Amino acid sequence: MRSSRIELFGAAVLFGAFLAFSVLGAPGVAVAKVQGQCAQCHTMHNSQNGQSIVSTPNGALIATENGCIGCHTGTNTGANNIPYILSTSTPNYGATGTTGDTLAGGNFYFVATAGNATDAAGHNVAGLAASDAQLGLTPPGGQALLSQLTCAGVNGCHGDRTKADDFTAVSGAHHGDDSVLDGSTVAQSYRFLLGVTGIEDSDWEYQPTVTAHNQYNGYDRAQEADVDNSTISALCAKCHGDFHSGAGDLGPSDDGSMQSAWIRHPTDFDMGNVKNKEYGAYNGGNSTAAPYSVVAPVGSDLDTVPGVQQTVFDEADDAIVMCLSCHRAHATPYADALRWDYSAMVAGSGAGNVGCFICHTTKD
Numbered sequence: 001m002r003s004s005r006i007e008l009f010g011a012a013v014l015f016g017a018f019l020a021f022s023v024l025g026a027p028g029v030a031v032a033k034v035q036g037q038c039a040q041c042h043t044m045h046n047s048q049n050g051q052s053i054v055s056t057p058n059g060a061l062i063a064t065e066n067g068c069i070g071c072h073t074g075t076n077t078g079a080n081n082i083p084y085i086l087s088t089s090t091p092n093y094g095a096t097g098t099t100g101d102t103l104a105g106g107n108f109y110f111v112a113t114a115g116n117a118t119d120a121a122g123h124n125v126a127g128l129a130a131s132d133a134q135l136g137l138t139p140p141g142g143q144a145l146l147s148q149l150t151c152a153g154v155n156g157c158h159g160d161r162t163k164a165d166d167f168t169a170v171s172g173a174h175h176g177d178d179s180v181l182d183g184s185t186v187a188q189s190y191r192f193l194l195g196v197t198g199i200e201d202s203d204w205e206y207q208p209t210v211t212a213h214n215q216y217n218g219y220d221r222a223q224e225a226d227v228d229n230s231t232i233s234a235l236c237a238k239c240h241g242d243f244h245s246g247a248g249d250l251g252p253s254d255d256g257s258m259q260s261a262w263i264r265h266p267t268d269f270d271m272g273n274v275k276n277k278e279y280g281a282y283n284g285g286n287s288t289a290a291p292y293s294v295v296a297p298v299g300s301d302l303d304t305v306p307g308v309q310q311t312v313f314d315e316a317d318d319a320i321v322m323c324l325s326c327h328r329a330h331a332t333p334y335a336d337a338l339r340w341d342y343s344a345m346v347a348g349s350g351a352g353n354v355g356c357f358i359c360h361t362t363k364d
């Protein structure tokens with residue numbers, strides 16, 4: 001059995017600044033379910049020796065300042081048993097976010113007030129940054145939210161999006177059994193995104209490789225209106241609808257079909273449909289076999305691809321373009337939370353197998 005330990009700094013008890021987590025034992029958490037003594041994470045009355053533990057009491061009697069973010073702040077090492085989505089000093093993103101110390105979502109540092117705040121770097125989540133000065137509460141391609149983005153709930157991405165606040169929206173997920181990810185509960189959804197399925201990399205894509213990465217769920221649509229809500233792109237579309245599944249916003253002539261010439265970049269569309277074009281050479285491969293890329297990843301129909309994919313074009317629906325082929329969900333050093341530097345994508349430059357060119361193999 002994996003031995004793990006989660007510690008509370010003695011000094012932090014009085015005013016509960018931060019919980020510090022450390023892990024003894026093997027990296028990689030097969031079943032992502034919290035472990036440890038209750039008092040390491042909860043406070044029964046928000047009081048110790050007559051003084052408050054946290055300045056604003058949290059739902060679920062949580063003993064950290066700044067709610068969700070309090071626990072999820074730190075530096076990833078590949079051995080931590082909690083995913084850190086915010087660093088307090090500049091994280092090492094590398095060129096594509098696959099070689100440093102950031103995780104699949106990137107790192108909110110790049111958009112956070114504490115960091116080198118750039119609104120365009122990603123989602124301006126409350127508690128991390130002020131509202132985006134340019135975009136305000138309106139997701140491009142969608143309707144304005146009622147208030148600033150939150151981690152979870154009605155104005156957020158994680159948990160049950162019908163529930164008002166972060167802790168109500170994810171209630172039970174951290175202690176839940178997530179060995180089966182069928183989207184039926186928050187715990188049993190991919191990364192607590194209710195209804196979304198997928199295969200979770202055990203270290204949240206700390207330095208992912210072709211054999212160790214998240215497997216995203218994608219769906220090959222014939223019609224734009226044919227939406228599968230268990231895909232990761234459909235989750236993004238809950239707020240950015242027109243970029244994925246608005247009324248005839250993708251295919252030619254606004255007719256709702258899923259084919260070239262596109263009027264917006266396709267998502268939930270299988271590259272296998274067009275592998276006779278340049279896409280067949282995805283990531284240096286050929287149209288019968290190509291290695292999976294962690295730099296410009298593709299989703300798959302999880303029914304036909306049972307495990308973590310190492311190659312694409314093995315079968316239908318295993319090379320699906322999705323929002324996360326180009327973006328990361330939290331923030332990156334680049335504008336629009338792109339996975340790589342878009343300004344370096346120069347046609348005819350001979351740049352080779354990077355960014356857009358991993359799929360658009362003849363445009364470099």
Ligand code: HEC
Pocket residue numbers: 006034035036037038039040041042060062167170171172173174175
């Ligand atoms: C590593 C941190 C951690 C430890 C240790 C921990 N919890 Fe939790 N617990 C959480 C978090 C985070 C939440 C709120 C988010 C959620 O519900 O997923 C939570 C929520 C809960 C809830 C409300 C949701 C539910 O599952 O019903 C209960 C009850 C609970 N914990 C009880 C306990 C008890 C009892 C212990 C000790 C045996 C304990 N917890 C230890 C992190 C922890």
Ligand code: HEC
Pocket residue numbers: 019032033034035040041062063064067068069071072081082083151152158166167170173174175178190191192200
């Ligand atoms: C008391 C500390 C604590 C708090 C507060 C907390 N988390 Fe976590 N969180 C953890 C730990 C520990 C893990 C790793 C174990 C696990 O996956 O359940 C985790 C894992 C996660 C994961 C990854 C789950 C997966 O499938 O790998 C997500 C997403 C997440 N938390 C979101 C949230 C959100 C949203 C909130 C606020 C509602 C929150 N957390 C609050 C401790 C916390």
Ligand code: HEC
Pocket residue numbers: 119120121122123124125131132135136137138139140145149154155156157232235236237238239240323324327328329336337
């Ligand atoms: C709960 C609604 C919601 C969901 C779900 C959501 N977003 Fe957003 N998104 C917003 C809002 C609001 C903004 C504008 C404010 C901001 O940038 O913080 C935004 C902005 C963006 C931006 C522009 C960033 C900038 O500041 O210029 C990108 C890129 C983006 N979202 C991508 C995604 C992707 C990819 C997903 C799915 C993984 C997603 N969003 C899911 C609400 C959402």
Ligand code: HEC
Pocket residue numbers: 259260261262263265266270271274277279296297298320321322325326342345355356357358359360
């Ligand atoms: C994961 C693979 C992938 C990535 C990464 C990717 N694309 Fe695409 N792109 C496609 C596919 C597949 C199509 C649809 C082609 C078709 O239907 O013939 C497409 C379509 C397009 C089109 C429209 C072509 C048409 O026939 O209407 C343009 C322009 C385009 N992409 C530009 C880009 C740019 C710029 C980037 C980088 C920001 C990029 N793409 C990244 C796979 C990708």
Ligand code: HEC
Pocket residue numbers: 139140141233236237240243244265266267321322323324325326327336338342
């Ligand atoms: C092929 C790569 C690619 C895919 C796939 C992709 N995007 Fe983008 N996205 C970009 C690029 C590049 C930009 C920068 C602006 C531009 O060039 O249009 C961008 C910009 C954005 C913006 C900011 C728009 C603004 O007004 O500032 C949002 C929001 C966004 N994308 C959301 C999404 C969502 C949601 C999906 C999935 C439905 C998605 N993107 C899929 C490449 C992509």
